[in-house]
Amino acid sequence: MSNRRNFLKGVVAAGGAAVAATAVTTRAEARETRQRPPEALGLLYDATLCVGCKACVAACKQVNNNPAEFSTVDQLWDTPLDTSGKTFNLIKMYRSGTMETKDTEENGFAFMKTSCMHCADPSCVSACPVSAMTKDPKTGIVEYNADACIGCRYCVAACPFGIPKYQYDSPTGKIGKCELCRHRHKDGLYSACAEVCPTGATLYGKTSDLLVEAKRRLALKPGSTAVFPRGNISGGKDQSYENVVGNYLQHVYGEKEYGGTQVLKLSAVPFQKVGMPNLPPEAAAAHSENIQHALYGGLMMPLAVLGAMTFVAKRNVKHDDADGDDQKGEN
Amino acid sequence: MAANSNAHHTPAPVGGNLFNTTTLVCGVLIAIMIAVLAVRFVFGLGAVTNLNDGYPWGIWVVVDVVIGSAFACGGFSVAMLVYIFNKGQYHPLVRPALLASLFGYTLAGVGVIFDLGRW
Numbered sequence: 001m002s003n004r005r006n007f008l009k010g011v012v013a014a015g016g017a018a019v020a021a022t023a024v025t026t027r028a029e030a031r032e033t034r035q036r037p038p039e040a041l042g043l044l045y046d047a048t049l050c051v052g053c054k055a056c057v058a059a060c061k062q063v064n065n066n067p068a069e070f071s072t073v074d075q076l077w078d079t080p081l082d083t084s085g086k087t088f089n090l091i092k093m094y095r096s097g098t099m100e101t102k103d104t105e106e107n108g109f110a111f112m113k114t115s116c117m118h119c120a121d122p123s124c125v126s127a128c129p130v131s132a133m134t135k136d137p138k139t140g141i142v143e144y145n146a147d148a149c150i151g152c153r154y155c156v157a158a159c160p161f162g163i164p165k166y167q168y169d170s171p172t173g174k175i176g177k178c179e180l181c182r183h184r185h186k187d188g189l190y191s192a193c194a195e196v197c198p199t200g201a202t203l204y205g206k207t208s209d210l211l212v213e214a215k216r217r218l219a220l221k222p223g224s225t226a227v228f229p230r231g232n233i234s235g236g237k238d239q240s241y242e243n244v245v246g247n248y249l250q251h252v253y254g255e256k257e258y259g260g261t262q263v264l265k266l267s268a269v270p271f272q273k274v275g276m277p278n279l280p281p282e283a284a285a286a287h288s289e290n291i292q293h294a295l296y297g298g299l300m301m302p303l304a305v306l307g308a309m310t311f312v313a314k315r316n317v318k319h320d321d322a323d324g325d326d327q328k329g330e331n
Numbered sequence: 332m333a334a335n336s337n338a339h340h341t342p343a344p345v346g347g348n349l350f351n352t353t354t355l356v357c358g359v360l361i362a363i364m365i366a367v368l369a370v371r372f373v374f375g376l377g378a379v380t381n382l383n384d385g386y387p388w389g390i391w392v393v394v395d396v397v398i399g400s401a402f403a404c405g406g407f408s409v410a411m412l413v414y415i416f417n418k419g420q421y422h423p424l425v426r427p428a429l430l431a432s433l434f435g436y437t438l439a440g441v442g443v444i445f446d447l448g449r450w
């Protein structure tokens with residue numbers, strides 16, 4: 001009898017010690033929101049330069065071998081109403097009142113690009129249970145591996161921008177999302193959407209270069225004329241041209257949001273009005289991983305529960321000849 | 332420890348006809364389920380679940396996780412009551428509770444496989 005009692009005491013003590021030890025280590029492991037890698041690649045989308053031609057939407061379809069999607073009766077043109085498992089990039093329109101002037105909040109209109117932001121600390125990567133979504137440590141591109149994916153659609157639910165989309169019309173549906181045209185990089189090509197953009201509204205390059213360019217634009221005088229690059233800002237031939245400076249909000253969307261995204265955006269109409277959520281500088285992925293790792297790190301919570309149950313079981317052991325019920329109502 | 336006075340009853344067959352109302356109703360439900368799954372495996376999840384990217388998870392997840400785990404919880408609760416809190420008078424409930432648990436986890440595990448979208 002005393003043997004078992006000592007054993008139980010030992011179990012409880014060992015459990016307690018393990019719990020204490022893991023509590024210390026998990027606190028040390030608590031991670032901050034991750035930042036962009038130094039060589040991060042991305043896009044700069046400038047809504048004031050966008051003319052709404054949707055050349056980028058067509059180019060994105062073409063290079064990703066995606067079929068047209070129809071929303072009109074005659075089915076003549078590719079007319080998707082939102083991104084989908086087969087539409088990775090879309091230009092959406094903001095409209096207000098009489099829609100007289102471009103890039104005005106009241107009685108105006110504006111464009112906004114919808115495609116993956118390539119977050120510094122992506123929720124989709126954190127949520128994916130099988131690591132089918134990964135972030136390249138060098139380029140920071142958030143990549144999708146269809147061979148690993150189990151189609152659980154966790155990433156769809158997790159992304160704050162609503163980017164990963166599942167193909168619900170197929171028994172073996174994949175997730176569709178922009179991968180920054182990484183399949184074209186080996187041929188020396190870059191993002192098709194930036195390549196075809198006639199006004200440089202979508203610009204490709206290293207995010208560090210794009211951020212400098214975005215800040216340069218914010219410092220220009222609205223209405224004046226300035227030179228704007230097109231295509232790839234971090235290399236390739238110079239395609240810059242002159243255009244009128246837009247009436248920018250003093251905010252580079254994606255500089256700080258969620259620890260920073262690799263796709264940056266400029267706009268004259270408040271970002272929430274054009275469909276970009278208001279996000280804190282800390283990524284949800286960091287929060288949720290910290291909570292989860294604190295609970296399960298080093299099996300801390302299971303050990304604590306086991307320890308508590310062992311303790312309760314030991315206290316409640318009674319002999320058949322013991323009289324009555326002397327428990328202390330632990331349930 | 333002394334011998335437990337709350338020993339198991341001797342197992343005995345339930346008896347009766349295998350084809351009764353309960354099994355027939357369940358059989359019809361199973362047939363409907365197989366038909367739904369057949370459509371799912373030809374036309375994809377959208378055809379039978381009405382899911383979309385705004386609602387990537389729907390009633391199938393409710394069935395897998397919420398109902399399945401709820402069934403499974405019974406076994407844990409009763410086992411905890413009897414073996415941890417030592418309430419021996421509830422011992423006769425342990426077998427049905429464990430059976431329900433087995434069913435619940437099987438339902439959750441098998442159910443989620445059909446809800447996973449990439450085969």
Ligand code: SF4
Pocket residue numbers: 115116117118119122123124125142158159160161162163164177
């Ligand atoms: S925008 Fe969404 S899909 Fe793209 S990296 Fe961020 S969380 Fe992932």
Ligand code: SF4
Pocket residue numbers: 127128129130131132133144148149150151152153154155156164175
């Ligand atoms: S659907 Fe695929 S990529 Fe998305 S979280 Fe599930 S396994 Fe990962």
Ligand code: SF4
Pocket residue numbers: 056059060061063064088089115177178179180181191192193194
């Ligand atoms: S980078 Fe490529 S995949 Fe992404 S939106 Fe542009 S064209 Fe589409």
